[in-house]
Amino acid sequence: MFEKILIANRGEIAVRVIKTCRRLGVKTVIVYSDADAASMAVEMADEAVHIGASAASESYLDADKIIDAVRQTGAQAVHPGFGFLSENPEFARRLEKEKIAFIGPNAHAIEAMGDKISSKKLAAEAGVSTVPGHMGLIDDTAQAIKISAEIGYPVMIKASAGGGGKGIRVAYSDADVEDGYRAVKAEAQNAFGDDRIFIEKFILEPRHIEIQVMGDKHGNCVYLFERECSIQRRNQKVIEEAPSPLLDAQTRKKMGEQAVALSKAVNYDSAGTVEFVVSGKDKGFYFLEMNTRLQVEHPVTEMITGVDLVEQMLRSAYGEKLSIKQDDLKIKGWAIESRVYAEDPYRNFLPSIGRLKRFYPPLEGKLGAGTVRMDSGVREGDEISMFYDPMIAKLVTHGKDRDTALDTQAAALDRFHIEGIQDNIPFVAAVMDEARFRSGNITTAYIKDEFPDGFSGVEATTAQEAYLVSAALYAHALRARRAGEAQAGNAGDWFQTDWVVILGGKQYPVYFELGKGEAFLKLGKSKHTLVTAWVPGNNLFEGTLDGAAFAVSFHQKKNGLHIRHRGVAKPVTVCSPRLAELYARLPEKEAADMSKLIISPMPGLVVSMDVALGQEVKAGEGVCVVEAMKMQNIIRAEADGKVKTINVDAGSPVAADEIMVEFE
Numbered sequence: 001m002f003e004k005i006l007i008a009n010r011g012e013i014a015v016r017v018i019k020t021c022r023r024l025g026v027k028t029v030i031v032y033s034d035a036d037a038a039s040m041a042v043e044m045a046d047e048a049v050h051i052g053a054s055a056a057s058e059s060y061l062d063a064d065k066i067i068d069a070v071r072q073t074g075a076q077a078v079h080p081g082f083g084f085l086s087e088n089p090e091f092a093r094r095l096e097k098e099k100i101a102f103i104g105p106n107a108h109a110i111e112a113m114g115d116k117i118s119s120k121k122l123a124a125e126a127g128v129s130t131v132p133g134h135m136g137l138i139d140d141t142a143q144a145i146k147i148s149a150e151i152g153y154p155v156m157i158k159a160s161a162g163g164g165g166k167g168i169r170v171a172y173s174d175a176d177v178e179d180g181y182r183a184v185k186a187e188a189q190n191a192f193g194d195d196r197i198f199i200e201k202f203i204l205e206p207r208h209i210e211i212q213v214m215g216d217k218h219g220n221c222v223y224l225f226e227r228e229c230s231i232q233r234r235n236q237k238v239i240e241e242a243p244s245p246l247l248d249a250q251t252r253k254k255m256g257e258q259a260v261a262l263s264k265a266v267n268y269d270s271a272g273t274v275e276f277v278v279s280g281k282d283k284g285f286y287f288l289e290m291n292t293r294l295q296v297e298h299p300v301t302e303m304i305t306g307v308d309l310v311e312q313m314l315r316s317a318y319g320e321k322l323s324i325k326q327d328d329l330k331i332k333g334w335a336i337e338s339r340v341y342a343e344d345p346y347r348n349f350l351p352s353i354g355r356l357k358r359f360y361p362p363l364e365g366k367l368g369a370g371t372v373r374m375d376s377g378v379r380e381g382d383e384i385s386m387f388y389d390p391m392i393a394k395l396v397t398h399g400k401d402r403d404t405a406l407d408t409q410a411a412a413l414d415r416f417h418i419e420g421i422q423d424n425i426p427f428v429a430a431v432m433d434e435a436r437f438r439s440g441n442i443t444t445a446y447i448k449d450e451f452p453d454g455f456s457g458v459e460a461t462t463a464q465e466a467y468l469v470s471a472a473l474y475a476h477a478l479r480a481r482r483a484g485e486a487q488a489g490n491a492g493d494w495f496q497t498d499w500v501v502i503l504g505g506k507q508y509p510v511y512f513e514l515g516k517g518e519a520f521l522k523l524g525k526s527k528h529t530l531v532t533a534w535v536p537g538n539n540l541f542e543g544t545l546d547g548a549a550f551a552v553s554f555h556q557k558k559n560g561l562h563i564r565h566r567g568v569a570k571p572v573t574v575c576s577p578r579l580a581e582l583y584a585r586l587p588e589k590e591a592a593d594m595s596k597l598i599i600s601p602m603p604g605l606v607v608s609m610d611v612a613l614g615q616e617v618k619a620g621e622g623v624c625v626v627e628a629m630k631m632q633n634i635i636r637a638e639a640d641g642k643v644k645t646i647n648v649d650a651g652s653p654v655a656a657d658e659i660m661v662e663f664e
């Protein structure tokens with residue numbers, strides 16, 4: 001085995017690779033940018049080499065600097081993680097020339113699969129089922145319309161060099177093709193410097209299901225079953241699971257064997273993923289693309305197969321023969337992953353940056369009937385910057401079946417506490433409890449279908465109301481007792497009185513008796529017994545209500561205390577009935593009218609300013625584009641108006657809350 005390897009990546013995937021290396025006794029070198037100087041990966045690696053400024057182009061994407069770091073430290077191999085240089089054939093070739101092993105596939109395989117058109121052709125030749133469509137390049141709008149009509153609507157217009165959800169449009173009519181063709185061409189030219197376009201049929205009720213493969217340098221290759229990744233926003237995966245609720249054993253085997261056939265056709269010799277779009281209508285499956293790297297969602301496969309994919313990648317790069325046989329592989333239970341993003345689910349998932357004031361992930365190991373695994377690369381106190389991907393952690397749970405895995409995931413999300421930035425936990429937690437997701441009847445349009453107006457939180461069920469109210473009261477009463485306020489004429493240790501809990505503006509009158517580690521309450525007509533070991537200062541509140549285990553968390557925000565459970569997140573106050581009456585009579589404060597201002601929701605770079613002075617703009621129209629965390633965000637007008645001032649230009653940096661445009 002290698003003695004020392006270098007990891008050309010950052011964040012959770014760098015930490016993930018270090019964990020396996022430690023277990024195998026392989027020394028690690030991490031490279032880091034300015035922004036990552038104090039990162040968890042830097043702390044955990046055996047050696048660390050600073051390679052440049054925070055912008056990825058000056059650090060993680062700079063092959064020269066990475067190769068220098070390899071020479072300087074005597075590392076024998078490079079693990080590229082995902083993103084950055086992981087799918088760059090020139091980088092793999094340069095390492096080969098320098099006699100440094102690349103912990104990934106051979107450069108030829110990366111190249112052959114790097115382009116959507118050529119990989120689709122290769123797949124068809126290898127007997128893999130591909131999406132019906134035009135296999136060649138499209139030269140102009142007229143040809144695009146002609147070919148789309150031949151294929152039959154709806155169609156998908158795609159950039160051959162596309163990736164990460166960029167350069168894709170669905171078209172339902174000639175007019176859509178006309179717009180879509182131009183948009184994809186421009187986007188592809190911008191993002192990839194390559195505007196080659198092709199068109200294929202849009203598969204109805206599409207589900208994204210992908211096959212994990214693992215090959216070696218001796219011609220062996222196996223498939224490690226599938227992952228379903230249909231829950232996506234902006235074509236980016238948010239929740240993934242293995243196996244897929246859709247596939248039967250026969251379809252699984254066919255897809256697996258086709259994925260292996262394609263891998264063998266390019267002498268694939270590492271971990272890779274063959275992506276398919278599968279029709280929910282008839283389980284017809286069609287090759288989309290092959291990702292020649294470790295995938296973000298690889299942990300769900302590891303959980304159901306017991307195989308450490310990073311270890312297998314190291315072994316194969318070292319030249320070992322694959323020790324896993326296809327027949328030995330079995331699916332054990334069910335695994336689910338939530339990607340925890342630094343983003344605001346209530347504001348169209350806009351990236352959110354700042355310092356992680358609190359970061360308590362759930363504990364790894366047993367939780368209820370399932371198991372928890374946490375893959376994260378951040379700690380409390382770390383800064384989430386605008387330079388990189390907004391994913392901060394992956395929460396993975398495993399159980400004997402899908403419901404157990406989902407229940408465990410939901411329970412673990414309740415125990416995940418983050419403060420300082422916005423996070424998408426309430427959103428993914430809401431999905432875990434949502435009926436259609438639970439049924440497994442999902443498509444890639446799931447988020448759009450179920451949350452057409454965006455996410456605005458979910459209402460608590462009666463059981464959840466009781467959890468929230470009892471936790472809030474217990475915490476309040478304990479603090480009150482500590483403060484010595486509790487001196488009603490009570491017998492013994494019991495503290496009994498009437499309170500009102502105000503949850504998101506709604507009042508819940510409660511009769512409450514506080515004991516030691518327990519409490520009794522009457523909420524409306526129902527009586528409950530709460531048992532808990534909670535002590536003041538803890539953001540996480542765990543307990544049982546009438547014997548049922550639950551967890552809620554308290555978040556200190558600018559406008560007071562908030563409480564969270566599943567998809568419910570609300571401001572909370574506890575007060576006396578007299579005060580509650582006063583509150584109820586207070587007029588609601590009117591929000592300031594901000595519709596005349598276009599404000600940058602985050603620090604970033606203005607990519608384009610799409611309005612001019614004096615221009616009339618309609619509500620919903622894009623005013624400008626701000627890029628942060630690798631994502632381009634179209635900032636839209638909230639109301640109709642005429643542009644009065646423009647304070648920033650394309651190319652200029654903006655701060656959060658900076659006024660970019662003002663309407664008359």
Ligand code: ADP
Nearest residue numbers: 082083084163164165236237291295296297389
């Ligand atoms: P997956 O199927 O594993 O989700 P993605 O295409 O979403 O694959 O990308 C995997 C990772 O690589 C993500 O963290 C993504 O943000 C990152 N990534 C994708 N494209 C790029 C790119 N062009 N440059 C840098 N990172 C990228």
Ligand code: ADP
Nearest residue numbers: 156162163164165166201202203206208288444
């Ligand atoms: P990327 O390189 O950006 O990951 P993909 O080709 O993998 O691009 O497509 C991204 C997503 O778009 C897929 O996960 C799938 O949900 C959807 N998609 C792609 N092609 C089709 C198609 N022909 N029909 C329906 N959905 C598709």
Ligand code: MG
Nearest residue numbers: 164275288289
């Ligand atoms: Mg893809």
